Amino acid sequence: MKTLILISTILISVMYQSTKACTIFTASNRQNVLVGNNEDNSPNLKTYLWVTPAKDTRHGFLTWGSFKKKPEGGINDKGLFWDAAAMPQAINIILDAHKVDFKGYFVEKALSECATVDEVVKLVSQYNLLWQEKAQVLVADASGDYAVIHANYIIRKADMNKSYFALTNFKTNCSKSAYCNRFQTAEKLLSEGQYSEESFKNILSKTAQNDIDNATLYSQICDLRNGTITLFQKNDFKHAKVLDIAEALQQGERTVEIKQLFPENLNENLKRIIEKQGVEKAIEAFEMLKNNPQIVFTENTLDEIGYSLLNNGNTEGAIKIFALNQQEFPNSEITNASLASAYSVYGDTKSAQRYFNKVLAINPLNTQATTFGNQKDGWVVFRIRGYDGAKKIALVGNFNQYQNDKNLFQKTENGDWECKIRLPKGVFYYKFLVEDNTWINDPANKVAYKPLNYWDSVVVVN
Numbered sequence: 273m274k275t276l277i278l279i280s281t282i283l284i285s286v287m288y289q290s291t292k293a294c295t296i297f298t299a300s301n302r303q304n305v306l307v308g309n310n311e312d313n314s315p316n317l318k319t320y321l322w323v324t325p326a327k328d329t330r331h332g333f334l335t336w337g338s339f340k341k342k343p344e345g346g347i348n349d350k351g352l353f354w355d356a357a358a359m360p361q362a363i364n365i366i367l368d369a370h371k372v373d374f375k376g377y378f379v380e381k382a383l384s385e386c387a388t389v390d391e392v393v394k395l396v397s398q399y400n401l402l403w404q405e406k407a408q409v410l411v412a413d414a415s416g417d418y419a420v421i422h423a424n425y426i427i428r429k430a431d432m433n434k435s436y437f438a439l440t441n442f443k444t445n446c447s448k449s450a451y452c453n454r455f456q457t458a459e460k461l462l463s464e465g466q467y468s469e470e471s472f473k474n475i476l477s478k479t480a481q482n483d484i485d486n487a488t489l490y491s492q493i494c495d496l497r498n499g500t501i502t503l504f505q506k507n508d509f510k511h512a513k514v515l516d517i518a519e520a521l522q523q524g525e526r527t528v529e530i531k532q533l534f535p536e537n538l539n540e541n542l543k544r545i546i547e548k549q550g551v552e553k554a555i556e557a558f559e560m561l562k563n564n565p566q567i568v569f570t571e572n573t574l575d576e577i578g579y580s581l582l583n584n585g586n587t588e589g590a591i592k593i594f595a596l597n598q599q600e601f602p603n604s605e606i607t608n609a610s611l612a613s614a615y616s617v618y619g620d621t622k623s624a625q626r627y628f629n630k631v632l633a634i635n636p637l638n639t640q641a642t643t644f645g646n647q648k649d650g651w652v653v654f655r656i657r658g659y660d661g662a663k664k665i666a667l668v669g670n671f672n673q674y675q676n677d678k679n680l681f682q683k684t685e686n687g688d689w690e691c692k693i694r695l696p697k698g699v700f701y702y703k704f705l706v707e708d709n710t711w712i713n714d715p716a717n718k719v720a721y722k723p724l725n726y727w728d729s730v731v732v733v734n
Contacts, residue, residue, distance in 0.1 A: 293486055294344075294357045295454045295479040299436035299467040300416030305496040307353045307412050308458075308472040310480050311336070311344055315487040315506075319530045324380070325521045332521040333383035334501070336490070340527070342377050349521060350387035351414030351496035354379050357439050360709070362406040365423045374399035382411070389417040393428070396421055410439045414496040420444050436462040451707035454479040456661040469493050469502060477509050483713050484583070484720045484727040490530050505534055511568065538562065538569045542577055551581070551589040555596055562600075571601045575610050579718045582614055583727075590614045598627070605631055609640040613719050616644050617699075621734040639716035647733055650696060654704075654731075656681065656689045656715065662706050667691045669702030669728070676705050701728035 295310040311319070317338045326332035326349060335346035345355025356379075367373075374381075378401060386392045392411050401423040412418040418437055420427040427444060429437070438458035461475045472493045480488040491504040499517040513533045531537070538561055545554040554577075562569055574597035582590035594611040601607045612627035628645030631638045639655045654667055667679040671693070681689040681704075701721055704712050713720060714729040721730050 293441055293454065293481055294355070295438070295440055295458060295476075296345075296355050296357055296410045297436065297438040297458045297462060297472075297475065298353070298410065298412040298418050299462055299472075301435065301465075301467050304467050305351075305412070305414055305416045306467060306469070306472050307355075307410075307492075307494040307496065308476050309345065309355050309492045309494070310476055310488045311490050311492075312481045312486055312488050313338065314485070315489070317489060319489050321515075321528045321530060321533075323520055323523070323526050323528070324384075325525055330384040331387065333380070334515075334517060334520060335379060335383070336492075336530075338489075343379055345409075346379055346383050347494055347496075347501065347517060348383040348387075349499070349517060351499060352383060352387055352389075352392070353412045353494055353496060354382055354392075354409060356404075356407040356409045357441050358407050359441055363422065363424060365400065365402065365405050367400050371398060371400045373402055375402050377403060379409075388413045388415065389419050389429075392421070393419055393426055396426070408439060408444055410437070412496060436467070438462060451662055451709065453659045453662065453706070453710075457658070469495070473502075473504075473509055476504070477507075480507050482507055482715070484718070485713070503530070503533065505530060508568075508570075511535070535566055535568045537573070538567045539573045539576055541567070542574075543580070546577070546581075546589075551586075551592055555592065558596065571597060571604050571606050574600070575606055575718075578610055578614065579720075582617060583718075583720045583722075587614060587618045591618060603634065605634050605638055608634070609638060610718070613640060613644055613717075616732045616734065617719060617730070619734070624734070643714075643717060643731060650694045650733060652693055652695055652731060652733060654681070654691045654693070654702075654714070656704060657687075659689060659706060660687065662689075664707055665689050665691075666705040667693065667702060668705050669700055671695055671700050671702070676708065695731075695733045697733050700731050700733065702731065703728055 293312040298307040319338055322335045322340055322343065324333050331348040331350055333346050333348035335343035337344035347353045382392050382395060386395055389411050404423040409421045410418065411421060418429045420439060438455055440452045440455040442452055457478050458475050476491045480491065488507055493502040501515040503513045503515060511534060541561060542554045542558060545557050561567055574593050578590045578593040581593060591614045594614050598607040598611045608627045608630045612624045612631065615624035625645055628641045631641040642653055656665060659665060665681040666676045667681065668674050668676050672678040679691055679693055681691040684690050704714060706712060713727060717729045719730040720727040
């Protein structure tokens with residue numbers, strides 16, 4: 273069995289190409305010119321803002337990302353926005369012998385020298401963008417103009433003939449674009465014509481990622497006319513930090529870690545204590561810190577810590593953390609489902625089912641409870657919500673040798689996807705494959721295992 277798991281995992285690691293997702297979108301009307309941006313990557317990456325004031329004839333600008341030499345994007349003091357989205361495969365650059373090769377990263381040159389999309393297009397058209405074989409850039413300006421730029425092509429707002437545009441991680445100039453749930457979600461909501469900070473926050477929340485390998489690190493709403501950035505961190509859309517670009521530039525050149533702009537997160541405090549002193553000391557610290565108004569604390573705080581322990585083999589420690597969270601939030605689907613799942617992994621079927629029953633009393637359609645709990649005669653029901661535009665979703669795991677055509681999901685009457693499969697008792701590893709090109713972990717199941725390069729979702733059949 274172990275050999276089968278290893279072989280199957282090697283197979284899926286070869287097939288699964290990790291593309292760090294991003295969702296960038298812009299829209300304008302008479303009142304607003306806005307850009308929304310979810311920056312997604314490995315959940316453990318540190319993220320920064322870099323402030324570069326104006327100098328001589330060069331515009332001042334802010335850039336953001338994890339690596340200063342290659343920031344993900346930025347905005348300048350004229351309301352010009354730039355951000356890149358990676359594609360799964362590189363596109364061979366068509367070199368023009370009449371153009372100069374640009375070997376560096378273009379974002380700072382564009383932001384420091386340009387004020388409008390027109391100016392950016394004229395500037396990039398002078399160069400072979402050697403670095404940009406695997407990325408597309410969305411640029412937008414305060415007038416409401418926008419463009420998508422790749423080393424080989426440029427698509428203008430006039431070509432699209434609409435006031436809004438969304439960019440994710442597939443080649444935009446294809447006649448038939450690859451399926452992307454985030455793109456379809458953003459496009460659908462933008463087409464409704466509601467362009468405000470609140471509507472953009474809604475799109476950001478619906479396209480944010482929370483996968484164990486790939487998560488939304490920060491989100492932004494850039495107001496290109498008013499020169500502000502509304503910043504959110506790690507799927508928390510309740511707490512925002514608003515930055516005035518002009519004020520930030522006046523404070524001089526500097527580097528700011530994004531998390532320092534927000535109240536201290538209890539999660540990080542407790543993780544440090546667990547690493548140095550163990551779970552019991554972290555629980556003691558929690559009791560002292562939880563009422564501190566300067567520290568952010570939600571039901572997700574302990575939930576994240578619990579899964580970190582569970583997925584790294586400390587099941588007993590995870591149960592203690594999940595139990596503490598359930599005491600704090602006794603009527604929460606999240607806390608009861610997580611505690612139940614940990615008991616299921618631990619092999620305590622009775623305790624697991626007790627808490628799954630509490631979840632089902634709160635929400636009879638809770639996916640985690642219906643997958644892990646109530647497994648009658650070995651039948652397990654996998655469900656996934658959303659993905660309305662997908663034509664095919666496959667359940668792929670070590671129980672079917674990671675074959676992508678053996679266990680297909682079916683659409684239910686309420687629009688969910690469902691796959692029912694009978695499994696023997698044991699522990700099984702799986703992923704969902706959407707449209708033969710997008711691997712995802714089960715969004716409703718945070719129990720995971722990382723045998724090689726990537727995490728798989730885990731289901732226990734008792």
